[in-house]
Amino acid sequence: MAHIEFLDETMRDGQQSLWGLRMRAGMALPVSPLLDRTGFTTIDLTGGGMLDVLTRYCQENYWEGLDLLVKSMPQTPLRAGLRANANVTFSVSPRALMDLWVRRLCAHGIRSFWIYDVLFGFENMLRLAKVAKEADAKVAAAIMFALSPVHTDAYYAEKVRILAASPDVDSILLYDTAGVLEKERLQTLLPGIVAAANGKPIEFHANNLLGQTAKAYLDAVDLGVSVLHTAAKPMANGPSVPATETMVRNIELKGHSHSLDTSLFQPVADHFRSVGKAAGFLVDQYAEYDVFSIEHQIPGGMMGTFKAQLEMHRMMDRLPDVLAEVAAVRKDLGYPGMATPFSQLVGIQAVLNIVTGDRYGTVPDEVVQYAAGFYGETVAPVDPNVMDRIMASARAKEVLDNPPADPSLEDLKKQYETQDEDELIMRATVPQADIDKMRAAGPVRRDYPLLSSPELEQVRKLMTVATMPIVEIQSAGLSVNLRRKS
Numbered sequence: 171m172a173h174i175e176f177l178d179e180t181m182r183d184g185q186q187s188l189w190g191l192r193m194r195a196g197m198a199l200p201v202s203p204l205l206d207r208t209g210f211t212t213i214d215l216t217g218g219g220m221l222d223v224l225t226r227y228c229q230e231n232y233w234e235g236l237d238l239l240v241k242s243m244p245q246t247p248l249r250a251g252l253r254a255n256a257n258v259t260f261s262v263s264p265r266a267l268m269d270l271w272v273r274r275l276c277a278h279g280i281r282s283f284w285i286y287d288v289l290f291g292f293e294n295m296l297r298l299a300k301v302a303k304e305a306d307a308k309v310a311a312a313i314m315f316a317l318s319p320v321h322t323d324a325y326y327a328e329k330v331r332i333l334a335a336s337p338d339v340d341s342i343l344l345y346d347t348a349g350v351l352e353k354e355r356l357q358t359l360l361p362g363i364v365a366a367a368n369g370k371p372i373e374f375h376a377n378n379l380l381g382q383t384a385k386a387y388l389d390a391v392d393l394g395v396s397v398l399h400t401a402a403k404p405m406a407n408g409p410s411v412p413a414t415e416t417m418v419r420n421i422e423l424k425g426h427s428h429s430l431d432t433s434l435f436q437p438v439a440d441h442f443r444s445v446g447k448a449a450g451f452l453v454d455q456y457a458e459y460d461v462f463s464i465e466h467q468i469p470g471g472m473m474g475t476f477k478a479q480l481e482m483h484r485m486m487d488r489l490p491d492v493l494a495e496v497a498a499v500r501k502d503l504g505y506p507g508m509a510t511p512f513s514q515l516v517g518i519q520a521v522l523n524i525v526t527g528d529r530y531g532t533v534p535d536e537v538v539q540y541a542a543g544f545y546g547e548t549v550a551p552v553d554p555n556v557m558d559r560i561m562a563s564a565r566a567k568e569v570l571d572n573p574p575a576d577p578s579l580e581d582l583k584k585q586y587e588t589q590d591e592d593e594l595i596m597r598a599t600v601p602q603a604d605i606d607k608m609r610a611a612g613p614v615r616r617d618y619p620l621l622s623s624p625e626l627e628q629v630r631k632l633m634t635v636a637t638m639p640i641v642e643i644q645s646a647g648l649s650v651n652l653r654r655k656s
Contacts, residue, residue: 171425175211175397176414177373180442181239182214182251184405187377188452191223195235196615197449199242201441206243208438209429211397212282212308213243217251218271218599219510225596226604229611233278233592238614240279247308249282250275253510254294255545260511260536262544262574265294266582267598269301274591276305284343286312288507289546290329299338310343310373311336313363317350318505320550327362334367341397342367344390346376346383347509353389360393375399377409381457384412388420402435404443408455415439445618483525495520503540504550515540530556533563542570 181202185193205213221232240248252272256263272283283302285295299309311333313326333339344363351359364372374395376383387398398421399411406413415435421428446453499520506512515536523529539545541552541560552560560566583589586597596605 171427172391172396173427173429174391174421176209176418176428176430177249177375177397177399178205178208178210178213178414179375179399179401179411180205180405180414180438182216182249183375183377183399184401184410186217186219187409188405188455189446189449190451191220192228192449192451194224194228194230194615194618195238196618197442197445199238199616200618201438202239202242204434204438205402206245208431208434210246211429212247212249214249214251214284214399215239216248216275216280218253218256221596221599225600225608229608230614231608232596234614236278238616247281248279249284249310250280252283252285252298254285254287254291254298256511260514261539263598264574264576264582265297266577266579267595268294268298270579270582270591271595272298272301273305274595276302276307280307281305282308282310284310284312284345286314286343286345286509287546288314288509288512289548291546292332295333296336296338299336303338308340309338310341311339312343312345314507314509315344315346315351315359316348316505316507318500318549320505321507323359323362326359327366330363330366331368334370339370341371341373343373343375344395345509346374346386347507347513349377349379349383349386351376351386351390352382353386356386356389356393360390360395364394371396373397373399375411378407378412379409379457381407384416384420387412387417388424391421391424391426402442403439404446404453406455408452408457410455448619485525488524492520492524495523499523502553502556503537504548504552506540506549511536511545512540530559530563533560533565535565535569538563538566538569539574544573 181193181198185191216236224230224232224235252268255268275283283298285298285302287295295311299311302309313329313333315321315326330342334342342363344360360372372395374387374390374397376386376399378384387395391398398417400406400414400417401411403413403415406416414430415432418428418430418432418435443453445451496516499516500506500508503512503516503519506516508516515534518534519530519537522532522534526532538560540548541557561570577585582598583594586594588594588597
């Protein structure tokens with residue numbers, strides 16, 4: 171029997187997958203101290219995408235909210251995620267900006283990082299690991315799993331061997347964005363990864379899109395995984411990771427031990443369920459087994475984007491065609507792993523192919539950059555005919571003539587006209603107009619009104635002219651009594 175550690179994903183992957191990164195600090199602060207005391211080995215808290223979404227769509231100061239959350243959780247190491255060659259954009263960020271992003275997160279109290287590059291740009295991954303180590307932060311080097319003819323067990327074992335050899339890497343993170351790993355593949359994949367890791371712990375993160383990840387977690391434990399990524403039940407499953415409550419019970423039934431205080435599970439779950447329902451976000455998700463998901467391997471968070479794009483063109487009936495085209499485009503482009511940015515690049519190209527009716531007639535700049543090798547060497551060659559179409563597209567010459575710039579930190583400070591490094595990261599990431607709107611909205615709220623929605627706000631306005639003192643609203647299992655103030 172083994173002792174299993176748990177890493178909490180409630181406030182990072184859970185809310186990224188179910189709430190679109192729109193979890194404001196005040197939504198978590200009432201229970202973040204409970205998560206801190208639960209006994210997780212690490213709490214995954216943040217990533218570059220949150221800075222963008224919170225500023226642009228929630229008008230919340232990312233750095234201020236991060237400081238409040240960090241202060242509320244002094245016991246548990248807090249983690250941030252990084253794509254090794256970009257902060258937020260789907261393109262490529264300057265190395266100086268990426269190094270600064272790590273340093274500033276460390277300055278704000280982050281003490282753990284998971285670092286990934288779908289194409290395994292080791293130079294960038296290991297450089298950022300070294301920067302994190304300067305602040306005594308822990309580093310998990312991520313292996314982004316994908317199913318394809320070229321993503322073999324030997325392929326992954328070799329990547330692990332290179333990463334684990336670095337003194338700046340503390341653990342190896344096997345990350346399955348599409349939740350496609352089953353026992354048969356784990357039995358051949360994990361022994362090679364465990365051997366190549368040379369004694370370093372193996373973490374496992376898999377999104378439960380096919381409803382099979384809880385079983386995969388148990389199989390992985392038997393094969394040497396010692397850290398499981400889970401989330402509080404309302405923030406788990408579907409496109410998110412398995413529920414902490416379920417996995418802890420499963421681990422106990424299998425005779426393994428853990429260090430979590432299970433008495434704290436319920437109040438945390440109750441809080442996030444209430445907040446999610448009040449905000450109109452998804453909670454308590456599940457997924458049915460869908461073999462077609464194994465072909466396209468679309469991360470769950472992208473499905474909503476697809477539907478919105480097709481709805482805009484009044485083509486929702488073409489969703490099955492888009493999903494089939496995703497699988498075809500992924501093959502055309504040399505089987506990139508379906509994680510940011512390539513899941514978005516493949517998905518957008520597939521939508522364009524279907525909406526226009528002309529495959530690769532319209533090609534986004536980022537697809538040109540990918541085909542040209544700006545992101546790194548592709549896993550397999552791009553189909554020659556598709557490469558010809560990409561390079562003959564309207565924007566190809568201009569994109570190729572303007573590879574991503576790599577200015578120094580001092581040059582970036584001049585470009586964005588600030589010596590404040592937090593401000594620099596914000597200006598390099600978000601349009602200034604959105605920053606101004608965020609600042610005009612005032613300080614970060616430390617709580618969140620659990621009974622707040624556009625509909626309820628309308629009712630509250632109606633209450634000012636209502637003839638009865640009390641109105642009861644019942645909808646979707648939620649019962650609310652509103653009393654007019656006298």
